[in-house]
Amino acid sequence: AEEVCVRTPLQKQQSLPLRPVIPLVARISDQNASGAPPMTVREKTRLEKFRQLLSSHNTDLDELRKCSWPGVPREVRPVTWRLLSGYLPANMERRKLTLQRKREEYFGFIQQYYDSRNEEHHQDTYRQIHIDIPRTNPLIPLFQQPLVQEIFERILFIWAIRHPASGYVQGINDLVTPFFVVFLSEYVEEDVENFDVTNLSQDVLRSIEADSFWCMSKLLDGIQDNYTFAQPGIQKKVKALEELVSRIDEQVHNHFRKYEVEYLQFAFRWMNNLLMRELPLRCTIRLWDTYQSEPEGFSHFHLYVCAAFLIKWRKEILDEEDFQGLLMLLQNLPTIHWGNEEIGLLLAEAYRLKYMFADAPNHYRR
Numbered sequence: 001a002e003e004v005c006v007r008t009p010l011q012k013q014q015s016l017p018l019r020p021v022i023p024l025v026a027r028i029s030d031q032n033a034s035g036a037p038p039m040t041v042r043e044k045t046r047l048e049k050f051r052q053l054l055s056s057h058n059t060d061l062d063e064l065r066k067c068s069w070p071g072v073p074r075e076v077r078p079v080t081w082r083l084l085s086g087y088l089p090a091n092m093e094r095r096k097l098t099l100q101r102k103r104e105e106y107f108g109f110i111q112q113y114y115d116s117r118n119e120e121h122h123q124d125t126y127r128q129i130h131i132d133i134p135r136t137n138p139l140i141p142l143f144q145q146p147l148v149q150e151i152f153e154r155i156l157f158i159w160a161i162r163h164p165a166s167g168y169v170q171g172i173n174d175l176v177t178p179f180f181v182v183f184l185s186e187y188v189e190e191d192v193e194n195f196d197v198t199n200l201s202q203d204v205l206r207s208i209e210a211d212s213f214w215c216m217s218k219l220l221d222g223i224q225d226n227y228t229f230a231q232p233g234i235q236k237k238v239k240a241l242e243e244l245v246s247r248i249d250e251q252v253h254n255h256f257r258k259y260e261v262e263y264l265q266f267a268f269r270w271m272n273n274l275l276m277r278e279l280p281l282r283c284t285i286r287l288w289d290t291y292q293s294e295p296e297g298f299s300h301f302h303l304y305v306c307a308a309f310l311i312k313w314r315k316e317i318l319d320e321e322d323f324q325g326l327l328m329l330l331q332n333l334p335t336i337h338w339g340n341e342e343i344g345l346l347l348a349e350a351y352r353l354k355y356m357f358a359d360a361p362n363h364y365r366r
Contacts, residue, residue: 043073050076059083059090065293071340072289078186081179082211084292085218099207106210109158117157125168129156132173137281140193143177147197151205152176155213159220166227171272175219178276178285179212223299226271234271237303238263241270244307244357252314259323266330270306274298278309279335279343286343301354308349309333 039047050073053064064083072080082088087102088095117126133152137143143152155176160168181192187204188195197205225233242263246253256263269277276284287305291297310317313333320326335342 047073047075050080054079054083055092057092059092061090068289068293070290070344071286074185077182077285077289081182081215081288081292085215087211087214087218099211102214103207103210106158106213107206109162110154113158113161114154116161122157122161125160126153126157128170129153129160129168129173132170136173137177140281142181142193142195142197145197147205148180151180151209151212155209155216158213159217163220163224166224166229169227169231169272172220172227174273174276176212176216177281178288179215180208181281182285183208183211219298222296231272233299234268235264237271237299238267240303241267241306241310244303244353245310247357248307248353249311249314252311252317255318256326259321259326261323261326261330265327267306267310269331270309271302274302275306275309278333280338283335283338283340283343286340287347290347300358301350304350304354304357305346307353308346312346312349 046067049067050064053059053067054076061083064080068080068084079088083090089098116122130153133149133156134144136152142148152173156168156173159172160166184192184195184197187200187208200208220227223233225231226237227233242253245263274284275287279287291301294301313329316329317326320329
């Protein structure tokens with residue numbers, strides 16, 4: 001059962017030939033993963049602590065959450081995410097069997113439902129997914145590969161069919177990406193953004209696909225009201241963000257009012273796509289280490305992260321003195337060079353806000 005816990009990557013795989021590395025993505029993997037200085041003693045100690053926790057007969061999930069909050073080392077992220085999302089059992093002996101059963105179950109769904117994508121009542125769903133997938137991370141070569149796009153189409157279609165209350169909504173396509181990249185990284189040593197997935201065996205690809213489906217499903221279970229008719233969850237969260245910002249930074253709040261900027265105009269996307277459109281993918285992955293360690297991380301805590309993120313740009317916001325300029329800024333915030341350090345600071349500020357405001361009287365009710 002040991003090998004389920006921390007798999008060693010396969011032999012270094014071939015990258016796609018002659019594909020330039022796109023600096024815009026500025027590396028999916030952690031800042032300290034490739035071509036960086038060797039691990040510090042502190043990082044080694046942390047990795048050791050994770051390995052101990054993960055290889056114990058029954059992984060202590062509370063302890064794992066505590067260790068994961070400040071970020072999960074890349075080497076153990078795949079198994080840690082499977083555990084934190086509730087997909088893998090804490091009991092070591094049950095893991096291998098659970099993975100086998102859940103992967104078979106997912107491919108059972110494919111057999112049962114996937115052909116129905118061409119039937120009249122599912123055509124709209126499939127068409128929308130088919131249109132959205134090439135737009136998911138258009139700057140990263142990995143996601144432009146037909147094989148990867150087919151995997152995403154299957155995951156999203158099966159999820160939509162099994163969740164008729166919401167069905168497929170634009171934005172859900174983004175939520176597969178971090179899981180796919182993290183589970184792919186288990187088999188690829190180098191940066192994955194230029195990796196050619198045809199180098200992987202069918203079995204490996206099936207495992208990555210099924211695990212991405214189940215972990216995304218677990219995440220969406222906690223925020224499904226974001227995607228049901230009229231997206232009430234998002235409306236509520238944007239309102240809550242407005243309320244929160246009016247308390248923590250009245251000047252910014254009044255500045256928006258003065259220039260008639262509605263929070264929905266920029267924060268809808270922050271809630272709908274969990275800030276994924278505002279941050280480089282490597283930052284989202286680091287953010288999700290914490291979201292999966294925090295109770296209601298993707299719903300309740302995300303709100304405080306959005307507030308901290310907004311206030312981070314207060315100087316730039318207050319410098320803009322017209323509606324057009326403000327919206328342009330808020331829809332194109334300059335985070336392209338962000339890494340773990342910036343995300344760490346953002347999370348610390350979000351935690352402080354949550355601590356100060358979550359239980360304050362008159363604050364928004366969950």
